Amino acid sequence: MKFNFLAKEKNTVVNYENAVAFPLTPDYELYAAVVTTSLNASFYEKDTTRLERIKDLIQKSNPVFVAKLAVYARNEMHMRSVPLVLIVELAKIYSGDSLISKMITQVIQRADEITELLAYYQMANERNGVKKLNRLSKQIQKGLANSFNKFDEYQFAKYNRDGAVKLKDALFLVHLKAKDEAQQVLFNKIVNDALQTPYTWETELSKVGQLKYYNEAEKQKAFTQKWEELIDSNKIGYMALLRNLRNIVEANVSRYHISKVCDYLSNEKAVANSKQLPFRFLAAYRELKELNSKYVPMILDALEEAVMASAQNIKGFDVSTSVVIACDVSGSMQKNISPKSKIMLYDIGLMLGMLLQSRCKDVVSGMFGDRWKIINMPKRAILSNVNEYYKREGEVGYSTNGYLVLEDLIKRNEIVDKVMLFTDVQMWNSNMTKDSFAYSWNRYKAIAPNAKLYLFDLAGYGQTPINVEKNDVYLIAGWSDKVFDVLNALDDKNSALNYINRIEL
Structure with a gap:
C-alpha cells in the first residue's frame, strides 16, 4: 500500500495555485496549449513563456500528431498564428518525407499566410543579413508552392501587405513555375506590384x-x-x-x-x-x-x-441526458485574451457554457469561485445570459473551488449523466478542508457510477486537477464551438487526441 502510494505521488505535480495536479502527456499538453493561445500573455504565463513551452512540446510530441494538430487548429479552431508556429518549429527537427509540405498545403487558407509563415521562419531561424530567407527548407518550399496555386488575383491583391516579407519575395523563394499563361501573367503582376486594387x-x-x-x-x-x-x-x-x-x-x-x-x-x-x-x-x-x-x-x-x-450544430444531447454546466468565474479567468481584445477567458467560458445550455433539455447551470451557485437562465437568450452572468461578477468570490460543484451533487444525492466545467483548470480548495477536486469526483462516482466529467480547458497551462481519461474524466480544450464536435465524438475508448488523429494529411 505504501509503495503504491509513493509511486502514484511521483505522477503528480502542483498547479499555479500550489494545489496537487496531474501532468498531461506531451501530445495532450501541446493540444491544450495550442488551442487556448493567442500568443499573448495569459494570467499565469507571459507570451514568450507560452511560445517556448509550445516549441519544447513539439520536440517531445509525435511529429504526425503535431502536423494534424496544426491542421485542426487552423481549419476547425479557426486559429491563424499558432499553426504557422507548429509548421516552422516541426520543420526545424523533422525532414525526410512529405509531412511538412502536406501540413502547409492544408493549413494555409489565406494568401497572406504565405508571407506570415516566411516571416516567422526568418525569425525562428534567427536569419540576418541581406538574404534572410536563403536555404529555405525543401518541404516548406514545396508546401508554399502548392499554396500559391490556391489563390487568384483578387485574393493576392486583398492580402498583399507591405510587411517584412512580401508576396513577390515569397514567389522568388519558392521558384514556382506558372502552370499556364494566365498564371504567368498573374505572377508578373505580383513581381511588378501591379495587382489590381480589390473592391473591399x-x-x-x-x-x-x-x-x-x-x-x-x-x-x-x-x-x-x-x-x-x-x-x-x-461583398x-x-x-x-x-x-x-x-x-x-x-x-x-x-x-x-x-x-x-x-x-x-x-x-x-x-x-x-x-x-x-x-x-x-x-x-x-x-x-x-x-x-x-x-x-x-x-x-x-x-x-x-x-x-x-x-x-444548432451541437450534437449528442437528447431529452434523457441530464447535465450540469459550471462556469469558472475566478480571478485568473478575468484576463483579456489579447491586448487589443476586451474579451476575457471568463467571457469565453460563459459563452460556451450558455451555448451548450441552449441545447440541453435537462440542465442546471451556474458559476463557481469561493462558492458554487446555481443560476437559472432562459435557453433562447445566449448573449444576454452571458451579459447577465457578467453583471454578477464577484457574487461567488474569486477562488477556484470547483470541487463544490461535485459536493453539491453529493449533498443533494443528485444523479446526472454529465458534469461539465468551463475553466482554466487551476483548481484548489480555499476552504483548506481535505476535499480536493479528485477526491470529490471519486466520492460522487460512488453514488453516480455512470456519470462522466468533462473539463473544458480554456487556458492550456499543462496540468489538470484530476487524472483525465480515467474514471470517466475527459479534457477538451479550445475557444471555438467546435469543441462540442470533440465532445460528441468522445466515448469510453476515445479522447480529444483521437478526434485530432482522425485528420488525413
Missing part, C-alpha cells in the same frame, strides 16, 4: 476618407452612401460585417440597409460558413449595447438569432 470595404472607405469636403455634414453623407453601397454589393464578408456593426450604425444608414444587415447576420447558412468564434458575437453585442440608436434592438436580436443558429 477597406479600400472603398479609404477612397472616401481621402477626398476633401466642404463641411462635416457632406463628409458624413459620403460615408453613409458608401456604407449603403457596400451593403448592397453583398462584405461576415467577419467584416460583425466587426463594423458600430461603424454602420454610426454612419446613419437607412432602415432598409439595417434590415439587410440583420437578415445576413441571422442567416443560418451564412452563420455556418462564417467560421466565427463564439466570443466574436459577444464582442459585437457589447459594442452595440453602448450605442444610442433606434436600430440597436434589431441588430441585437439578429445577433441572438445568429448565435442560436450556431448552437
